[in-house]
Amino acid sequence: MRTPLNCFLLVSALLIGAGCASSPSVPSATRGQEGGAGAAPPAQAQPATARTGAAADPASGGPAPAGGGPGEASAAGASGPGQTSEERRAAIDKRLDDSLGSFDAELRTEQQRVAQERDARRAAAAGSAAAEGRGADKSGDSAGTAATEAPPEDTDSSAPGRHPGRHKPRDPSGDLKSEKAGKKPDDNAGNGASAREIPDGSDDDVVARRLRQAAQQETDPELKEKLWQEYIDYKKNAQGK
Amino acid sequence: MRTTDTQRWGMGRALAVLGCAALLAAGGCVMQESKPLPKLNLVQADRQIPQDELLDVVVHPLDAGIPPNLDAKALDKQRINPDIRKAESRYMATQLRGTLESSGQWGAVRVAPESAQFIDVLVSGRILESTGAKLALEITVKDSTGRVWIDARHYQSPPDTGSYKTDAALKARDPFQNLYSAIANDMVAARDALPAGERRDIRRVTQLAFAGDLAPAAMSGYLAKDPKGLVRVARLPATDDPIATRVERIRQRDATVIDTVNGYYANFSDQMSLSYGQWRRASFEEIEKEQRALNQARTRTYLGAAAVLASVLVPNQCSPYDYNCQRVQSAARYGGAIGGTAAFLSGLKKYADAKVHAQALKEMSETFQSEVAPQVIDVEGRTLRLTGTAEEQYRQWRTMLHALYLEENGTPVQVQTEAAPVPSEPVAVDAAH
Structure with a gap:
């Protein structure tokens, strides 16, 4: 019983090491079991892909990433293969x-x-x-009386009394x-x-x-x-x- | 039947009066004086308006109102100078902005191009007629909910000639300030007709509409249309909504862009105001002179022609042996003919004078037009450059906000249609087993 499990773990590790994983993180079903299996941290992020790649099981094959949105998300966030969602968000915020x-x-x-x-x-x-x-x-009488109606010259409308910012x-x-x-x-x-x-x-x-x-x-x-x-x-x- | 003496004297007098009237008309006694207008007071704010009811206003540069199908000659006849009109469309928007701001009734009041749409109150309009002697505008005012406050209303006014007396008077008060005050007062009346809740709603709708445009995926669904077609707030985002917070930061930049563009228009108006004021004054004077000359011309030619005709056509009323009557009648006929002819010729000269004034106005307009046209191109170029840069920037921000929204909420739609949660034991292991 242990031998197939060990084979599976070995293949998964090989695939991850080859850099085939690219999907966002999905809770790893094997994380607890891996324990001392020495799976690299990136493996935790892409177990679904690893599972799919190892078993070629259509049932566990995750859906392809959504076309426009996540594609744009990765373009906007410049996500690398190992980034968490938090990191990607931080990267986009920084940009x-x-x-x-x-x-x-x-x-x-x-x-x-x-x-x-x-x-x-x-x-x-x-x-x-x-x-x-x-x-x-000498005939500037209208200048004085009209002065109160002249539009203000200041282009910024931030007079504190009237229009608080x-x-x-x-x-x-x-x-x-x-x-x-x-x-x-x-x-x-x-x-x-x-x-x-x-x-x-x-x-x-x-x-x-x-x-x-x-x-x-x-x-x-x-x-x-x-x-x-x-x-x-x-x-x-x-x-x- | 013999004509009585009374009748003969009456006809003579009539001829003499006609002749004198013609001479008086020739002497230019038919005059009209234009008087300074009474000032229309701007309705000023008499209390502090609550912050959440203080509406921002943007005035779009007015439509220049240049008929598309007329040639240069026809435009000339209507006293339309295309380059001056384009300059005026920006200048008048700035004047209206200044009037609205000086009333203290509004929040931020700026002039911005039509690309600035997410504003509490939008003012747009068209120039119907603009000379130194008359200004006519068609104005429309709407708020962000789609409510129309003022619907293509016509405003027109003669100038306050007091403003034309000196350059200082011109600078202190626009000759058509009454017109701008009328528009501003009407806007205040329309605003005051709304309950306070509606005014606050306008501000919220503006904010949410901007957010919905910038981050449609995250910020849609907050607005809805009521049965009247007005936009209403359906729900509000959470106060700590991260996307809403970021949108607000971008909205501050949007406000700064509008401020900057407003600065362009303000400088443009400052730059042209003195020359424009002088052109307007000259335009007013020439138009007045032309009109006066035309009126005099008409009066003189009609009266002169009437006097001549009367002196020729009125039949002989005197007996051949009544020498006194004959003398009076002759004098009256000569007076009528000479006076009438002089008046008629004077009238023809006045028509020529009117043409001279029209020509002088045309030359002044061409001089001013050549001065102001490059300034219009400059201000529009700068505005387009800045708004184009801003649009490109908004496009990038839209992309970033969308990406953030997806990161914060997971993949939309696809998340819901994903396969069932992965079982605790790998399927492959079981299958392989």
Whole structure:
């Protein structure tokens, strides 16, 4: 009676050693009996296959692994022949974490870029607003009353009082504001623009409008000065006709 | 029968009046003034809205509303500039976003492309007409359960001309802010019509719909449609459900993607706002001048023609021997003819002036269009790149989540159809025996 059992054990060990086993773990019916049989740990994971391979018994032949799902699972988990389910899960979790981390890094880069562009634009706008403010903007009455309705410039809707962050704290890099945004650039200082009165632009024709716009948007102080002078001269000539 | 003196004087006066009216019309006395609009107040939140009822909103860039079958000339006639419209579709979405956010009635309010679907409240729309003189939009608002809050409603408004006075005024308040405020107020009204439970349901449905899309095997079955076709929560996952936890982590990244895209659109709107505002103002002025010129042209030509015809066709009312009457009648006829002719010619000139204003507007539009078109391409390119990257990432995450689900739950379906449990003694041993 023992001889067939020993033959079976021997064949099983040979097959396992040859690396034929690949199926997930199934409780081994022979684990308790093996005891000192010296079966390698991988044998515990694939006893069904071993049994199938040894006995060629159709009754004990386990079903083939499911096509898409487990196939994908092994692709996603990069499962090796000896991994337990726990290990595979941990591997997939790690890949998920790594993937989330690298995606976070990409998003951070994009958000920093967006923030820098926004800050640069606001700095330029602050400079031109300072120049305009020294101009004859006497009819700006609607600016004050309308200020309460102006849409907020901040693109992030995370004002704590109104909309407490619903999602878990996001990467704060999207909220980056360079220190320059808070300061008023002094590009007009010393270039004489402050000493000159810039006419009101409400009656500008097409050419004057474009000159004014170019002067407002120019960041180079010298060019800015020249453009404002062009604009003023043009307005004088146009009014003088 | 002899005409009475009264009748003769009456006809003379009539001719004289016609002639004077024609001259006055020629003098441009027919004028219309546009006045600043009264401001429509935005309904602000007057209390802290509970967290689980605070709905997030995404505004999709509007449909540019460019009729597909019209050629350039026909588009010109309708004052449609395709590149400007494309820019406006993003700009107006940003303006509406800003208005909604400033009301304090909503959670996170962002502009995102149509690929962003798993959001509490979605706003979409189409531009029907957009010039410096008029803005008309068609707006639709839905929530994540499929409930339609606002169904293709038309909003239109003339501009608040106070905003056109100076660049500072333009920057402080959009000329069509009333229109955005009207949309925002209507959304608040629609939301307030829902019980608190429904609002909380919307938030849950959004969350579960996102989870179901990302991990269909693990997260399906939590939502169902009610008899009205609205999506409802059928059951909730366990609070410590590992797949749900991982999905929530991915949802945070999704929110960050939408934030980033919103940043693109915000920068784009910032970049174009000054030029666009000036174009709008110029457009408004030119359209007003064109319209004024057309009105004057019509008035002058009609009155002028009437005066000329009257002076020619009214029969002689005076007796051949009544020299005074003859003189008055002649003067009236000459006055009518001269005044009428002058008015008529002036009217023709006004038609020409109207064409000049239309042409000036067209040139300004082309200049602005050439400035803004590359900016539109840039923002769309960046958006597509980021959303494309995100989509690819979601695909990979879907695969991983599915794999995790299978690992945690065993092989689906096949597990149930496997053979009976293995007996304690190997079959092979028995068989071999």
